[in-house]
Amino acid sequence: MSVTGIETVDVPVEACRLVADYVVPCRADTPADVIAGGAVDIGPDGRIAAVGRPDELGPPPGPVRAVGGLLLPGLVNVHAHTPMSLIRSVGDGLPLMRWLKEAVWPLEGRMTPDDAHVGMLLGSAEMLLAGVTTSCEMYLFEAEVVAAAASTGARLVITPGVISALTRNGDVEPRIDEITEFHRTHHRPGERVTVGFAPHSIYDLTPAQCGEIAARAQAVGALFHIHLEETRSEREQVLAAHGATATQLLADHGALEGPTLGAHGVWLDETDRRLLGEAGAAVAHCPQSNLKLGSGIAPVAELLAAGVTVGVGTDGPASNDDLDLWEELRLAPLLARGSGHDPEAMAAPAALSLATSGAARALALPDVGHLTPGTWADLVRVDLDVPSFTPLRLDTLLTHLVFAGSSRFVTDVWVAGRPVVAGRRLATVDLGAVMAQGQQRADRLAGA
Numbered sequence: 001m002s003v004t005g006i007e008t009v010d011v012p013v014e015a016c017r018l019v020a021d022y023v024v025p026c027r028a029d030t031p032a033d034v035i036a037g038g039a040v041d042i043g044p045d046g047r048i049a050a051v052g053r054p055d056e057l058g059p060p061p062g063p064v065r066a067v068g069g070l071l072l073p074g075l076v077n078v079h080a081h082t083p084m085s086l087i088r089s090v091g092d093g094l095p096l097m098r099w100l101k102e103a104v105w106p107l108e109g110r111m112t113p114d115d116a117h118v119g120m121l122l123g124s125a126e127m128l129l130a131g132v133t134t135s136c137e138m139y140l141f142e143a144e145v146v147a148a149a150a151s152t153g154a155r156l157v158i159t160p161g162v163i164s165a166l167t168r169n170g171d172v173e174p175r176i177d178e179i180t181e182f183h184r185t186h187h188r189p190g191e192r193v194t195v196g197f198a199p200h201s202i203y204d205l206t207p208a209q210c211g212e213i214a215a216r217a218q219a220v221g222a223l224f225h226i227h228l229e230e231t232r233s234e235r236e237q238v239l240a241a242h243g244a245t246a247t248q249l250l251a252d253h254g255a256l257e258g259p260t261l262g263a264h265g266v267w268l269d270e271t272d273r274r275l276l277g278e279a280g281a282a283v284a285h286c287p288q289s290n291l292k293l294g295s296g297i298a299p300v301a302e303l304l305a306a307g308v309t310v311g312v313g314t315d316g317p318a319s320n321d322d323l324d325l326w327e328e329l330r331l332a333p334l335l336a337r338g339s340g341h342d343p344e345a346m347a348a349p350a351a352l353s354l355a356t357s358g359a360a361r362a363l364a365l366p367d368v369g370h371l372t373p374g375t376w377a378d379l380v381r382v383d384l385d386v387p388s389f390t391p392l393r394l395d396t397l398l399t400h401l402v403f404a405g406s407s408r409f410v411t412d413v414w415v416a417g418r419p420v421v422a423g424r425r426l427a428t429v430d431l432g433a434v435m436a437q438g439q440q441r442a443d444r445l446a447g448a
């Protein structure tokens, strides 16, 4: 039972062999690899013990379960502010800065730690039911976000936020110390939690402060996660104030020297893209949020060509308005092709990698996002026995998965070998209670 009184169940690891009609491992070196009649062995440590055709594998690590359908890695949402599920859909129609100042921040200002906890439970449940096993969260209330993900069983990259409004006289030092301490106490990859640092943006803080935060993240090998070039006006504002782009300023202040994730990247120019590619940095592509807020379309094909790692993210559920990463997975190639007038841009395996292996790389999580022996058994089963997967052919399967696939076909989900969704039902938390509390708390925040 958590502080919110919502019942939770600790689901144990289930060592077994899952035999499916198809297994899509999403390995970076063979992204189009599909194993017909494949199996995935989940070891007692929650890691993948073997992947392949059952007749090629050794003895199974537990019961053999013929699950049918298609198994693929759990999807990875690289940029989210999930507790914002409690303020889903607010301020529709406002441009970014007005949306933040007039709609979002006043409501978030009233949020209590327990509200954030319930908001994270709600969004985390939504993601798991959609087959999204990992999310990278940029938010305050980091302890509550961690506790909620621990309850639902999701994998979490928590990057506690640094925003100027919460500093005294612009002094970010106390908050950096707090996050450093939080990293020390909560960074537990074996327990599904990694911790990073998240300055809101270079326009909210100063380039020097961002450099300082990056240095502290680099000192502990943590992810540096920052909003980057989301809107044109933000780009122009930074250029006018500093005579350089946000990316150039980050590079000048040493902020690209560790694992770096820039969220959005809609307005990055060629020099920015080259700098990010040379630094080995990543961009969180959030197409649906960018479209909803009218921010534009990120140059994803150009980013990938420059060697930038790209993963897809939903952004917060207030600007999306859901956490269904299948929509981003489909929008990414559609927008790349449509905006580039190029039907060959972003083939299906490349699109799929933006939500699997590429996304995991963007979060510096080598053991996630692909089905390889030794990696975490974060898996999703997709039902293929539905009209939109008929007819089914091996040569079109991945195209089908990207362009006709949907969260509504996800039936079962494992995180670190624990079956957290079974038969479309969340096994770890009482979803009805979470939704009821979510509604109640959202009503209070809205002043209803």
Ligand SMILES: [Zn+2]
Binding pocket: 079, 080, 081, 227, 263, 315, 316
């Ligand atoms: Zn964001």
